[in-house]
């Protein structure tokens with residue numbers, strides 16, 4: 001059995017709000033599962049239900065083959081690292097890490113604390129108190145405290161959101177390294193799609209208390225199953241059209257483009273901005289328009305092209321060679337081209 005956690009039909013209500021609606025999810029052993037979703041979609045509620053802090057109205061939560069839904073939080077082999085690290089201010093770093101190890105003998109506790117300090121590379125700070133640490137160091141203490149009892153599953157609710165960008169990237173890599181090293185499964189909540197794409201073994205995109213899609217980062221990014229997922233993860237140009245049996249899509253007012261699709265039906269055509277090229281670069285599909293704006297974004301130029309029907313599409317151009325010369329002139333007539341592979345067909 002490769003599944004560590006199996007959630008079936010989980011419903012959690014907060015008064016009249018249905019925070020989780022007959023929710024199902026399977027998390028594998030030894031994976032970093034990232035939960036993405038808009039504010040209020042139920043991510044924290046899900047973690048709280050798994051940890052035992054939110055009471056489900058119905059459903060099963062099976063961990064390691066055992067239904068844990070009736071167990072109190074401290075009897076579940078699950079730990080949580082909350083967004084506000086919640087370190088005990090009056091305790092040293094070492095005492096914070098030892099907090100969840102009651103019941104172990106003293107020698108074993110101090111060995112485990114040393115091991116955890118080494119793991120998060122804070123050996124030299126064992127005797128400090130939280131207010132004497134930087135935000136990133138506090139975050140690592142919270143992580144060490146969560147991992148110290150060796151839970152089967154660690155839940156992390158936006159653990160990196162308080163960190164600046166450089167520290168975020170560093171801590172993100174650290175988390176991935178730690179998890180691989182320990183072989184523990186993590187469920188991590190984030191709002192940051194870059195974080196989700198780079199860290200996750202699999203991503204689950206939540207919407208209004210349900211799971212919209214689950215898959216590897218590439219599966220979900222390149223094969224979104226709905227307009228919601230296509231627009232939530234990354235950005236997408238959405239053009240309504242009709243798919244014909246030969247795989248071409250009629251875009252009313254714009255023309256016809258080739259895709260790899262097959263069954264005739266109305267569709268939404270989704271195009272990732274980075275799969276589009278400005279200029280007639282030999283892509284099979286072409287639309288003409290007028291350049292409405294170009295914005296410099298460091299790694300890319302982001303162009304907005306106004307199409308014949310008045311709609312705008314976004315094209316990102318990678319600046320491999322830097323920005324040579326000036327930004328393109330607005331109002332120039334341009335061609336946008338792309339290959340059929342880049343066409344994502346979605347239900348309307």
Ligand SMILES: Nc1ncnc2c1ncn2[C@@H]1O[C@H](COP(=O)(O)OP(=O)(O)OP(=O)(O)O)[C@@H](O)[C@H]1O
Nearest residue numbers: 014015017019037038039040041042043044045046
């Ligand atoms: N204690 C509570 N009492 C009443 N309603 C609640 C409570 N906690 C959460 N809710 C509601 O349940 C829904 C899900 O909330 P939840 O905190 O799980 O969202 P979230 O996905 O974690 O959002 P965020 O990204 O903003 O943290 C929201 O509509 C929220 O207002």
Ligand SMILES: [Mg+2]
Nearest residue numbers: 043044045157
């Ligand atoms: Mg939350």
